[in-house]
Amino acid sequence: MAEQVRVVVDAMGGDNAPAEPVKAAVEAVTERQDIKVILTGKQDVIEGELAKYSGYPTEQIQIVPASEVIETAEPPVFAIRKKKDSSIVVGLKLVKTQEADAFVSSGSTGAVLVGGQVLVGRSKGVERPPLAPxxxxxxxxxxxxxxxxxxxxxxxxxxxxxxxxxxxxxxxxxxxxxxxxxxxxxxxxxxxxxxxxxxxxxxxxxxxxxxxxxxxxxxxxxxxxxxxxxxxxxxxxxxxxxxxxxxxxxxxxxxxxxxxxxxxxxxxxxxxxxxxxxxxxxxxxHGGAPLLGLKGLVVKTHGSAKAIEIKHAIFQCVQFKQQKINEKIAEHILEDQPDKTAEKQEQ
Amino acid sequence: MAEQVRVVVDAMGGDNAPAEPVKAAVEAVTERQDIKVILTGKQDVIEGELAKYSGYPTEQIQIVPASEVIETAEPPVFAIRKKKDSSIVVGLKLVKTQEADAFVSSGSTGAVLVGGQVLVGRSKGVERPPLAPxxxxxxxxxxxxxxxxxxxxxxxxxxxxxxxxxxxxxxxxxxxxxxxxxxxxxxxxxxxxxxxxxxxxxxxxxxxxxxxxxxxxxxxxxxxxxxxxxxxxxxxxxxxxxxxxxxxxxxxxxxxxxxxxxxxxxxxxxxxxxxxxxxxxxxxxHGGAPLLGLKGLVVKTHGSAKAIEIKHAIFQCVQFKQQKINEKIAEHILEDQPDKTAEKQEQ
Known part of the structure; x- marks a missing residue:
């Protein structure tokens, strides 16, 4: 079996949270053994949702608690800075520390964009990480x-x-x-x-x-x-x-x-x-919009995304990791930048 | 009866020329007495089209011959400069010399835009004439x-x-x-x-x-x-x-x-x-897109415009003239420009 890809799913983000993100997690791990889903959000709420399902491989789902929720209307920069225990900040930090490979959220686009850049960080050589639906x-x-x-x-x-x-x-x-x-x-x-x-x-x-x-x-x-x-x-x-x-x-x-x-x-x-x-x-x-050029993958799904779209976004993350897209991007971006390539070789 | 509004119609412009522009002219003057349509283009071709109709007020339609046609693919600036006897250049010049009040064409958008600015000229105070569909x-x-x-x-x-x-x-x-x-x-x-x-x-x-x-x-x-x-x-x-x-x-x-x-x-x-x-x-x-802020009205209709849309564009021109839109625009544009208003008062 291939190594498991660890995907964080924001259980509190979007119009249909927590029901649809949790359902997506359950369906994703039921379909594929090479995925581990980490749900971030309020523990009791997530546990309540998970209790609706049975027969799925429970060891492939983990909860990482986060007590706060960033609302869509909040100014993104401020929200990311203040709500350190939000499902988005906690989830993105798991990607930053390489405890996870990717992050999927249907929550505030602004917060995901800002958080992705600030918390996960850009890949070497990438000037601006684009959001690409x-x-x-x-x-x-x-x-x-x-x-x-x-x-x-x-x-x-x-x-x-x-x-x-x-x-x-x-x-x-x-x-x-x-x-x-x-x-x-x-x-x-x-x-x-x-x-x-x-x-x-x-x-x-x-x-x-x-x-x-x-x-x-x-x-x-x-x-x-x-x-x-x-x-x-x-x-x-x-x-x-x-x-x-x-x-x-x-x-x-x-x-x-x-x-x-x-x-x-x-x-x-x-x-x-x-x-x-x-x-x-x-x-x-077609929901999943990747925010490319970061040190880990961040995917923004539509605010009204249902489980099926979130599940597809999770699968995209697996493909992204297994195909080593970040490594390919880093290599391709750097090859036209002689200074930075030289700098890399010196290291 | 109100004074007649004189509208030039490019009989050679668009995918359906000359049939549809000529038909539009006939229908417009049949419906309204306060319009005179001037058709620009190849005289024999226009006469051939007009011969298909009877019972319309022939004195309300005039032909001004133009032997050349600007094709859609031609570079606009070059075409306007070289084809001085084209239906577009001849038509726009009639507006410039105030022999006509407005010009309607389904021909090359680029040529109409460039020609409108170069041949008809901007109203006092207007920095850039916009095309507004x-x-x-x-x-x-x-x-x-x-x-x-x-x-x-x-x-x-x-x-x-x-x-x-x-x-x-x-x-x-x-x-x-x-x-x-x-x-x-x-x-x-x-x-x-x-x-x-x-x-x-x-x-x-x-x-x-x-x-x-x-x-x-x-x-x-x-x-x-x-x-x-x-x-x-x-x-x-x-x-x-x-x-x-x-x-x-x-x-x-x-x-x-x-x-x-x-x-x-x-x-x-x-x-x-x-x-x-x-x-x-x-x-x-909804075809008719006026090019605003010129000394006369220029309306660009869609390349595939039919007679009914061209007729509506002609009626727009009448409304434009009767409502003194150019005067209103000139007044409104100048009122926020103290220097230019002063300059105007000094004259």
């Missing part, structure tokens, strides 16, 4: 990198995002030679704002990635690229507009189907198929 | 300003966009006291990139607009704001992602409805209702 496309999924807190990024950051994203898509999601594109306001090379114009030639010269050029926003949902590189402000707009346009369109379709008896009957017939289609195209359903 | 929301439409060529805009530009957009929505689209919001990566005031953080307080202090704060991209399609202010790169991403997510989702829905006999029957029953719903939420259907 998987978004649905008509062909499958694409990695949108960055959607984090790094607004006003520099070209060198975007080049690192492209590299990290490629490694993740190839090794964790399983897409061979993933196509990398930069979000632009036109397909032509002369298009772009100052950031894109400066980044484009760097990506063209970048070794080890399959750079296909610019991508216009309209082509993202059709899966023209596997790794969609952008600065965080733009990434945030893309991620949230995916959700907004999808939701608004569905609302309009529902209204449209209630206009006559004929359409109402039709609606009944298509309802299940329509529902599953719409679900497959819901950005939130 | 109307996008669909669940409540109606919103004005997305800017989607033009002004990437990397400055805060003062965004403030002017907010003012111009408010005047347009109030006076042309007819929304009283339109709600103005700035696109941001979070709802809280401390969120944002450098541009948004600098612009936010300026909008807060700006008189004569109903500023409601930040808008996250997910809320745009629900019509939380009537005037959605952003820098052109972000605006381009929003406009094109609207199209992309909508299109991809529809493709997935169609596939989903073909999976079983039951859903196929259901699909037949809902088809017409579904089609009209989706059409109402198609950004391209």
């Amino acid at each position: 998987l978004i649905p496309t008509t062909k499958g999924v694409a990695l949108l990198i960055d959607c984090g807190a790094n607004v006003d990024a520099r070209p060198s950051h975007l080049v690192q995002f492209a590299k990290m994203g490629s490694i993740y898509m190839e090794n964790v999601v399983g897409i061979k030679n993933p196509k990398v594109a930069i979000v632009n306001n036109g397909a032509e090379e002369e298009k772009g704002n100052a950031l894109v114009k400066e980044t484009f030639p760097l990506l063209k010269e970048c070794k080890g990635i399959n750079f296909i050029g610019s991508i216009e926003a309209r082509d993202i949902p059709y899966g023209y690229a596997d790794v969609v590189v952008c600065e965080a402000f733009v990434g945030n707009v893309i991620l949230k507009l995916y959700e907004g346009v999808g939701g608004a369109l569905i609302q309009k379709v529902k209204e449209g189907l209630m206009t006559s008896l004929k359409t109402k009957i039709g609606a009944l017939l298509i309802k299940p198929a329509l529902k599953s289609t719409l679900k497959s195209f819901d950005a939130s359903e | 109307l996008i669909p929301t669940t409540k109606g439409v919103a004005l997305l300003i800017d989607c033009g060529a002004n990437v990397d805009a400055r805060p003062s530009h965004l403030v002017q966009f907010a003012k111009m957009g408010s005047i347009y929505m109030e006076n042309v689209v007819g929304i009283k006291n339109p709600k103005v919001a700035i696109v941001n990566n979070g709802a809280e005031e401390e969120k944002g990139n450098a541009l948004v953080k600098e612009t936010f307080p300026l909008l807060k202090e700006c008189k004569g607009i109903n500023f409601i704060g930040s808008i996250e991209a997910r809320d745009i399609p629900y019509g939380y704001a009537d005037v959605v202010v952003c820098e052109a790169f972000v605006g381009n991403v929003i406009l094109k992602l609207y199209e992309g997510v909508g299109g991809a989702l529809i493709q997935k829905v169609k596939e989903g409805l073909m999976t079983s006999l039951k859903t196929k029957i259901g699909a037949l029953l809902i088809k017409p209702a579904l089609k009209s719903t989706l059409k109402s939420f198609d950004a391209s259907e």
Whole structure:
């Protein structure tokens, strides 16, 4: 049996905590022997949830108590500093001290982002750790990198995002030679704002990635690229507009189907198929967004994540560890930085 | 009878030229006496199209010949400079010389943008003329300003966009006291990139607009704001992602409805209702995007615009002229610029 991968799951984070994170832990260890889940949060609450299940390998689940909970509305930096006994801080520290390999939370995105950087720390050579959600496309999924807190990024950051994203898509999601594109306001090379114009030639010269050029926003949902590189402000707009346009369109379709008896009957017939289609195209359903470039893996699942998505995030962590993604990222990031490579060799 | 508004329509621009622009001209003058349409383009081609119609007030349509056509793929600056006898250049010059009040084209967006600025010229005090398409929301439409060529805009530009957009929505689209919001990566005031953080307080202090704060991209399609202010790169991403997510989702829905006999029957029953719903939420259907802040009105309709959309753009031009929007914009832009107001008074 392979060595167990130790994944911390924030039992108190998200709209459906503690029920769904605990359920995800139970299902994950029931399915796979190579996982150990560490649940952080209020011990009595977690024990109460676990008591609902039987027949699972109890030795693969451990509770590490944390008495506090960081709420979504709290200012992240302040919350991380003050709530030292929160499920997020306790969980991230387990990754920092290498008592765990990865951390999964559906809690406050800001706190996970800040905590990941401050408590777990960046890998050597990584300038800014990007948050990279998987978004649905008509062909499958694409990695949108960055959607984090790094607004006003520099070209060198975007080049690192492209590299990290490629490694993740190839090794964790399983897409061979993933196509990398930069979000632009036109397909032509002369298009772009100052950031894109400066980044484009760097990506063209970048070794080890399959750079296909610019991508216009309209082509993202059709899966023209596997790794969609952008600065965080733009990434945030893309991620949230995916959700907004999808939701608004569905609302309009529902209204449209209630206009006559004929359409109402039709609606009944298509309802299940329509529902599953719409679900497959819901950005939130692909939940797990890794925060890359840290010394351990941190995955942010959607605030409304259910057990199945959290379980998938746990499995992503296992894949991440077993494929030695962090080592690959560190190696790839450092190979273009002669100074830092030299420095490394001297050590 | 009110004075006639003279609208130039580019008879050669767009995927459906010359048939649809000419049809739009005929329908517009048939419906309203207060419009004169000037068609620019190849005389024989336009005459051939006009010959298909009868019973319309022929004296309300005039042809101004232009022997050249600017193709969508041509570099805009070069095309405007070289093709002096193109339908776009000839049309814009009619606005410049005040032989016409407005210009409508479904042709090359780049050429219309560049030509509008170079040939028609900016209104006094306007720093950058924004291109502002109307996008669909669940409540109606919103004005997305800017989607033009002004990437990397400055805060003062965004403030002017907010003012111009408010005047347009109030006076042309007819929304009283339109709600103005700035696109941001979070709802809280401390969120944002450098541009948004600098612009936010300026909008807060700006008189004569109903500023409601930040808008996250997910809320745009629900019509939380009537005037959605952003820098052109972000605006381009929003406009094109609207199209992309909508299109991809529809493709997935169609596939989903073909999976079983039951859903196929259901699909037949809902088809017409579904089609009209989706059409109402198609950004391209709201076609007319005004290029604001010029000495005359220039409206860019979608490349695939049909006669009905072009006709609506023509009517927008009439409203624009009759409501004296340019005068209102000039007045409102100048009132916050003490130096320029003083300069104006001295003249």
